[in-house]
Amino acid sequence: MRRLWRLSSLRRVRSSHVLIRTLSTTNGANTNAAAVEKPYYVTTPIFYVNASPHIGHMYTMVLADSFKRWQTLKGNKALLCTGTDEHGMKIQRAAALEDVPPRQFCDANAAIFKDLAQRSRIDNDFFVRTTDPDHVEAVKHFWFLLNQKGFIYESKHEGWYCVSDECFYPESLIEKTVDPMSGQVRMTSIETGSVVEWTQEKNYHFRMTALKDRLLQFYEQNPEWVVPASRMSEVVNWVKNNLEDLSISRPVDRLSWGIPVPDDPGQTVYVWVDALINYLTKAGFPGWTPGAEHAGGWPADVHVIGKDIVRFHCVYWPALLLALDLPLPKRILSHAHWTLGRKKMSKSTGNVVNPFFAIERWGADPMRFFLLHDGGIAYDSDYSNAAIVERYKKLLQWGTGNLTSRITRPKSWDVRFMVETAERLPPLGEKPSLLSEQRQLLLVLPEAVSRHMDQLNPAGALKEIMAVMTQTNKFVTDAEPWNLVKAKDLKLRDEQRLRWTIYLAAEALRISGILLQPFIPDKAEEMLDIVGVDRTRRRFEDARVGADFTYGTPMRDPGKSAYDGLFPPLPVED
Numbered sequence: 001m002r003r004l005w006r007l008s009s010l011r012r013v014r015s016s017h018v019l020i021r022t023l024s025t026t027n028g029a030n031t032n033a034a035a036v037e038k039p040y041y042v043t044t045p046i047f048y049v050n051a052s053p054h055i056g057h058m059y060t061m062v063l064a065d066s067f068k069r070w071q072t073l074k075g076n077k078a079l080l081c082t083g084t085d086e087h088g089m090k091i092q093r094a095a096a097l098e099d100v101p102p103r104q105f106c107d108a109n110a111a112i113f114k115d116l117a118q119r120s121r122i123d124n125d126f127f128v129r130t131t132d133p134d135h136v137e138a139v140k141h142f143w144f145l146l147n148q149k150g151f152i153y154e155s156k157h158e159g160w161y162c163v164s165d166e167c168f169y170p171e172s173l174i175e176k177t178v179d180p181m182s183g184q185v186r187m188t189s190i191e192t193g194s195v196v197e198w199t200q201e202k203n204y205h206f207r208m209t210a211l212k213d214r215l216l217q218f219y220e221q222n223p224e225w226v227v228p229a230s231r232m233s234e235v236v237n238w239v240k241n242n243l244e245d246l247s248i249s250r251p252v253d254r255l256s257w258g259i260p261v262p263d264d265p266g267q268t269v270y271v272w273v274d275a276l277i278n279y280l281t282k283a284g285f286p287g288w289t290p291g292a293e294h295a296g297g298w299p300a301d302v303h304v305i306g307k308d309i310v311r312f313h314c315v316y317w318p319a320l321l322l323a324l325d326l327p328l329p330k331r332i333l334s335h336a337h338w339t340l341g342r343k344k345m346s347k348s349t350g351n352v353v354n355p356f357f358a359i360e361r362w363g364a365d366p367m368r369f370f371l372l373h374d375g376g377i378a379y380d381s382d383y384s385n386a387a388i389v390e391r392y393k394k395l396l397q398w399g400t401g402n403l404t405s406r407i408t409r410p411k412s413w414d415v416r417f418m419v420e421t422a423e424r425l426p427p428l429g430e431k432p433s434l435l436s437e438q439r440q441l442l443l444v445l446p447e448a449v450s451r452h453m454d455q456l457n458p459a460g461a462l463k464e465i466m467a468v469m470t471q472t473n474k475f476v477t478d479a480e481p482w483n484l485v486k487a488k489d490l491k492l493r494d495e496q497r498l499r500w501t502i503y504l505a506a507e508a509l510r511i512s513g514i515l516l517q518p519f520i521p522d523k524a525e526e527m528l529d530i531v532g533v534d535r536t537r538r539r540f541e542d543a544r545v546g547a548d549f550t551y552g553t554p555m556r557d558p559g560k561s562a563y564d565g566l567f568p569p570l571p572v573e574d
């Protein structure tokens with residue numbers, strides 16, 4: 001696998017003629033290559049570098065990261081790609097405004113997004129930049145193939161271009177509005193409110209209308225391709241009613257900051273075509289090994305995107321791929337937005353939360369937890385510090401931290417002994433009891449979490465785990481093990497009840513700790529260290545009641561009180 005990967009990277013830097021030959025030989029499938037397993041492949045959108053990241057960007061990264069880590073937990077090879085979208089008019093103008101060369105502007109801002117990924121504990125395998133040489137090569141080759149297959153033609157284009165959204169809008173989606181700051185009348189997009197400019201130019205077009213039937217057929221056969229499925233009807237309607245050929249280049253005298261159209265240096269590739277191809281670049285396109293085109297992960301298992309870029313991913317992207325007969329991504333997760341004061345958080349309006357400050361203040365894992373637990377898929381969520389504090393206190397500090405401390409701290413029982421001897425405990429009777437109900441709760445948890453993750457719903461998964469934490473706290477309170485240990489001459493039945501209680505509470509910590517790893521990786525690791533779970537026994541398959549009797553010797557101090565361990569008090573609350 002590694003070797004193939006290196007080979008394909010080597011091929012990528014050769015001339016496009018070699019690349020064309022490589023692709024055209026893919027029919028003679030190489031059986032060894034075909035035996036290479038396809039990794040699970042997750043992507044985030046690539047971020048425009050014209051402004052600093054905000055919480056919405058961190059959300060999209062963390063969602064994608066939870067899917068990658070979930071697959072890793074399940075023992076599957078998984079790849080995650082994130083990165084930056086660096087070409088186009090928007091970036092060209094932003095760089096000009098700061099009076100720095102675009103390349104320098106992009107280098108500085110891409111580094112900030114890279115830093116955000118690191119601080120958010122994103123386990124990305126790639127950080128793609130659209131200015132990377134391998135990406136430029138991939139785009140040129142993609143263009144070459146589109147042209148070769150007759151999907152590109154040249155014509156004059158007139159229309160309303162929106163630099164902020166980097167797309168043309170039809171007349172029917174434009175309105176006159178008044179700028180509240182200057183009082184000036186301007187033309188804006190009805191959908192996004194961004195200003196549009198009238199442009200007239202010669203450019204290349206992609207025959208997207210030729211793919212209309214294939215697109216509609218694909219949607220019909222794959223009604224669950226977009227999550228949530230409700231977004232599919234918007235996509236279908238749009239294709240039925242608005243599909244036009246797509247302008248896919250701009251004259252270089254207007255847009256010079258981009259990838260030149262192969263064989264026509266007078267034109268620059270449209271930034272969205274350039275950007276979408278990033279998903280293929282890091283999957284090894286076009287230097288795929290014949291017969292093992294899937295080795296780099298393509299087709300993607302899930303593209304995570306925000307709801308504002310559904311059309312690009314659910315219409316333009318599949319149309320481009322269909323034109324080249326390339327496999328389509330398996331699913332698109334379109335999430336809702338974070339709002340602040342119920343208004344969309346956006347760099348153009350300035351009402352944004354800086355994720356670096358938020359991580360500094362609350363910690364990376366508490367922020368990941370909050371975003372995943374409260375972030376919307378179908379509906380927007382409003383961001384507030386009060387909500388972060390509330391989740392932290394109730395679910396992390398009390399629910400998880402306090403439970404860990406209640407079970408692992410007391411000197412009056414020995415978790416290691418309870419775990420070691422649990423195998424020899426008499427089975428729980430048929431009659432429902434506190435103990436059997438607690439056991440049942442743990443037995444069904446992993447599959448419940450797994451079902452949510454299969455549906456791309458980390459919030460649902462987290463809620464299942466937190467419900468078990470809350471219920472286990474109640475179970476321990478009701479079972480009162482501290483009274484049992486105090487009693488002199490404990491009867492055998494009570495002794496067994498005590499042992500089952502501590503064991504099942506410890507199992508709740510172990511199993512939940514394992515399942516929490518994709519969401520709050522550092523805190524889950526600390527938790528499993530406190531519970532003394534061996535590093536090699538933290539896989540999904542270990543998250544079963546009775547799968548491990550070796551744990552219970554702490555590798556980390558649980559702290560002196562319930563509140564100075566895993567989730568200490570927050571520094572400042574407001």
Ligand code: MSP
Pocket residue numbers: 044045046047048055056057059060085275276278304305306307308309336337338339344345346
């Ligand atoms: N560059 C394009 C994506 C190209 S992908 C081939 C782009 N960039 S962006 O920087 O404007 O946005 C990146 C992502 O952040 C998008 O998925 C967008 O939906 C998401 N968000 C932007 N604002 C957001 C919120 N307020 N809340 C949640 N996500 C939001 O679009």
